[in-house]
Amino acid sequence: MVALTAIIVVAALVGLWLMSTYNRLVRLKNLNAEGWSGIDVQLKRRFDLIPNLVESVKGYASHEKETFQRVTEARSMINNAGDDPEARMKAENALSGALRSLFAVAENYPELKANENFMHLQNELSSIENEIQMSRRYYNGTARNLNTAIQTFPAVLVARHFGFREALYFEAEEEAKAIPKIKF
Template sequence: MIGYTLLGLIVAVVAYAIWAYNALVRNKNLVAEGWSGIDVQLRRRADLIPNLIETVKGYAAHEDKLFRDIAELRTKSIAGGTVAEQSAVGQAMSQALGRLFAIAEAYPELKADANFRDLQDKLAQTEDEIQMSRRYYNGAVRNLNTMIESFPSNLVAKQFAFEKAEFFEIGDAAARDVPKVDFKTR
């Protein structure tokens, strides 16, 4: 009787180890899939930027430094890198594009240009897709990291050298701050 109990316990432990290993592999692959989604959207944004720059250049040629900065950020984005590096480049790119759109506000004929509006709409749609991809990726990272840190799956994770993944976070600490609203009249 003790032999069957011991055999049953061993079978249960082995079955759990197999399940935990497969779950860790599945979560690791979901993280890779999530990163791939972010990468696709970052490339799409990088592909739209030269067209947007050329359209704006015709109206605001004197903004050469901003155009060079955006081109440099685009190159860094295409080059890839770690999650933290891509996050920092993405944050800087969003700020630079914000400055570009602020410049466009000063040129009513540019804002009326159909090509510019189309590019602006595509870029806005791409930014939304990047945000959705980030959420998916971060959810997959959360699930993987939870399994790696939770007992008893952490034993399997440690045995097979699974490593925690890095979240895709906002690079600018000021962007995380809650805005202050003051309704007092002075």
């Protein structure tokens, strides 16, 4: 009778541990999804602002077709990426690089930099970029917490059994980090 009670107690403790570990992993996964959602909101705001920004610059620098084409292609990549976070991150990094080039072009046109509409769009984009940066930090923090929980023993056993996957970090690619070259 004592042995049966001990087995029941051990089974109950293992069951509680499994339930607790599973629930913790689900909570971390949901926080990570929330973090991605926060990034997505800011990226959509930036995506919607870009056509107005490009049109403002086009009026002053119509011969900079290569730069405009890079911005347009990067926006198209975002549309094609859909809900795949890895493809979306790559497309967003390409867009960041293209926007840097666009602003480098704008530096060559003092009358554009003095344009009130352009300045408003540039300030709005700067604000959105700051929001994206904060959202990326939050997302990457949730990705770190989820990945740590999934990779540590003994939780890794539960994570593997229930199909939990590591989250990708949202990092800028080298191209997006590069300083644009300005040709005079």
